[in-house]
Amino acid sequence: MRRRPGARRAALSLLLAAAALSAGCSERAAAPSVEAFLERHWAEPLPPQGPPPAGFSALEASLSPKSCGQCHAQQYEAWRTSLHSRTVGPGLLWQLALMDQAQANRCFRCHAPLAEQKALLAIEHGWQVAPPLPPPGYVDPGLGHEGLVCAACHVRGHRRFGPPARPGAEPGTAHGGFTASKAFEDSRFCAHCHQFPPDGPSVAGKLFEDTWNQWSASPMAPERTCQSCHMPGRQHSWRGIHDPETTRSALDLGLEVVALGGDRYEARARVRNVGAGHHFPTYMVPKVELDFVRRDADGSTRTLGRQVIGWTVDTQLTRELADTRIPAGESRDFAVRFPAPRAAGWKVELLVRVKPGEHYERMFREHLARDAQLPSQAVSHLRQALADVLSAEYDLARVVAAPPAAAPIAN
Ligand code: HEC
Numbered sequence: 265m266r267r268r269p270g271a272r273r274a275a276l277s278l279l280l281a282a283a284a285l286s287a288g289c290s291e292r293a294a295a296p297s298v299e300a301f302l303e304r305h306w307a308e309p310l311p312p313q314g315p316p317p318a319g320f321s322a323l324e325a326s327l328s329p330k331s332c333g334q335c336h337a338q339q340y341e342a343w344r345t346s347l348h349s350r351t352v353g354p355g356l357l358w359q360l361a362l363m364d365q366a367q368a369n370r371c372f373r374c375h376a377p378l379a380e381q382k383a384l385l386a387i388e389h390g391w392q393v394a395p396p397l398p399p400p401g402y403v404d405p406g407l408g409h410e411g412l413v414c415a416a417c418h419v420r421g422h423r424r425f426g427p428p429a430r431p432g433a434e435p436g437t438a439h440g441g442f443t444a445s446k447a448f449e450d451s452r453f454c455a456h457c458h459q460f461p462p463d464g465p466s467v468a469g470k471l472f473e474d475t476w477n478q479w480s481a482s483p484m485a486p487e488r489t490c491q492s493c494h495m496p497g498r499q500h501s502w503r504g505i506h507d508p509e510t511t512r513s514a515l516d517l518g519l520e521v522v523a524l525g526g527d528r529y530e531a532r533a534r535v536r537n538v539g540a541g542h543h544f545p546t547y548m549v550p551k552v553e554l555d556f557v558r559r560d561a562d563g564s565t566r567t568l569g570r571q572v573i574g575w576t577v578d579t580q581l582t583r584e585l586a587d588t589r590i591p592a593g594e595s596r597d598f599a600v601r602f603p604a605p606r607a608a609g610w611k612v613e614l615l616v617r618v619k620p621g622e623h624y625e626r627m628f629r630e631h632l633a634r635d636a637q638l639p640s641q642a643v644s645h646l647r648q649a650l651a652d653v654l655s656a657e658y659d660l661a662r663v664v665a666a667p668p669a670a671a672p673i674a675n
């Protein structure tokens with residue numbers, strides 16, 4: 265790990281001058297520990313980049329992901345398909361229409377972290393501390409809506425930061441090289457946005473976002489980092505519960521029909537979290553529905569019941585309704601009881617359906633029901649947000665089990 269000595273201080277720019285005041289930035293000669301690096305790298309609020317170094321071409325100075333993509337095509341193509349490129353979507357935008365700048369900046373910490381993005385969004389919303397001048401040339405006017413951009417993770421004061429170069433990689437001269445830090449290979453890098461602090465919002469004593477803690481208490485830690493699962497081979501697509509393949513890799517599913525005596529049976533699904541390095545699922549937002557259906561010999565079906573995997577909280581975020589998440593490496597049984605039909609030859613089917621945005625679906629519907637109280641701009645974003653959440657649902661698996669061959673005779 266090397267750091268370039270004497271790197272420039274982030275210059276005070278007209279962009280969000282207030283933000284820069286709190287972001288002192290001093291240089292030390294030795295490479296800092298991962299912890300010290302991250303504390304500075306993610307110091308809130310991120311200071312503006314300031315003027316680019318004199319030798320930079322317009323392409324090297326640009327903060328736009330498309331510009332990075334001119335030279336880093338692989339990362340750009342992957343990032344574009346990821347949810348990190350959509351963190352300023354309709355689900356956030358309808359809420360911004362109801363917020364003041366201070367409230368919105370709290371969301372931007374994770375959803376649009378660059379000072380330059382906050383400045384553009386402030387201009388757009390007519391907030392008070394909007395910069396008086398148009399953005400400088402290295403800030404694309406669309407940057408505010410591009411979400412978690414490359415520069416938010418990799419660029420500070422126009423300097424590039426990244427993981428240690430791959431063995432044998434040619435040191436490039438573009439953008440003045442880069443500063444390597446092992447922090448990029450560490451799960452703590454992701455914690456800035458995927459872990460709330462101990463005093464963060466919680467319900468029933470559980471933090472809304474607790475992914476890093478779940479991970480560090482899991483048998484996966486410390487070897488399997490967040491990056492090893494979500495960025496294999498340093499790939500930038502961050503697949504998670506929105507992706508059927510990734511979700512399938514988390515689960516080992518078993519289904520068994522157990523005779524209880526008489527005509528009573530129990531269908532028992534055993535779900536083991538074998539592949540997620542945190543609870544399955546980690547947050548309150550996604551739900552996985554387990555629908556049990558009896559298919560009789562004549563082909564007719566009968567619904568036996570539904571069980572849900574997930575952490576269900578009311579839309580006011582004040583009350584826990586259920587928590588059936590499965591910690592990493594553990595399993596949980598979900599069962600329904602039912603009577604058997606007279607005719608033999610019946611089976612039980614388990615249909616597994618994933619709703620990656622279930623909590624938001626409930627919340628968006630409640631707000632739409634009161635849409636007369638919302639500005640029209642918010643309503644159109646809200647409708648789109650609900651449509652997006654619904655279109656993200658998918659069927660994950662279908663498992664079939666027959667009753668035990670010789671059911672024990674009840675006595
Ligand atoms: C003119 C071409 C060019 C542009 C534009 C460019 N880069 Fe680079 N970048 C390079 C080259 C060449 C290297 C060194 C070789 C390598 O590691 O890919 C490099 C290295 C890096 C590294 C270090 C990789 C490592 O091994 O850790 C990061 C991170 C990085 N660039 C990020 C960015 C980001 C973010 C942007 C846009 C804001 C950007 N670059 C724009 C050419 C470019």
Ligand code: HEC
Pocket residue numbers: 329332333336339340341343348412413414415416417418426427429430448449453491492495497498500
């Ligand atoms: C959420 C933060 C984040 C965003 C956004 C992000 N990166 Fe990265 N990037 C990382 C991390 C973390 C690594 C190191 C992963 C590892 O070592 O397993 C990395 C590695 C890299 C590398 C080194 C790749 C290699 O194969 O050695 C380059 C180059 C890079 N990123 C460029 C980009 C570009 C270009 C974009 C935008 C299109 C981008 N990154 C967006 C976090 C990010």
Ligand code: HEC
Pocket residue numbers: 350351352353354355356359367370371372373374375456457458459460547549550624649
């Ligand atoms: C500490 C980081 C953090 C902060 C602060 C934060 N979020 Fe998020 N947000 C996330 C993460 C991580 C996810 C992904 C959660 C998931 O996949 O279940 C997310 C997801 C969302 C989504 C669903 C995805 C989408 O784009 O539709 C919405 C809506 C959202 N956040 C709104 C907000 C709002 C509004 C605020 C401010 C009041 C806010 N967030 C503050 C980290 C944060």
Ligand code: HEC
Pocket residue numbers: 451454455458475476479484488489490491492493494503504505506510511513514539540541542543544545546547548549550
């Ligand atoms: C052993 C592999 C593995 C590790 C390690 C891992 N994840 Fe995951 N992650 C998964 C899989 C598989 C899923 C999809 C199933 C699910 O949602 O639990 C997932 C889902 C997610 C989701 C989607 C939202 C949700 O509610 O589940 C987020 C966000 C996430 N991971 C972040 C992280 C972060 C941050 C870390 C590190 C602290 C991490 N993951 C560590 C495998 C892993």
Ligand code: HEC
Pocket residue numbers: 347348350351352353373374375377412416417453454455456457458490491494495502503504505506507620
């Ligand atoms: C600057 C904040 C920030 C950082 C840093 C960050 N994320 Fe995220 N991440 C988000 C937000 C916000 C979302 C929600 C996107 C959405 O749904 O609109 C998200 C979504 C995700 C998802 C969503 C998958 C799904 O299907 O729901 C995964 C996986 C993920 N991040 C993994 C990571 C990993 C791994 C790292 C570290 C290398 C990381 N993130 C770093 C803010 C961040």
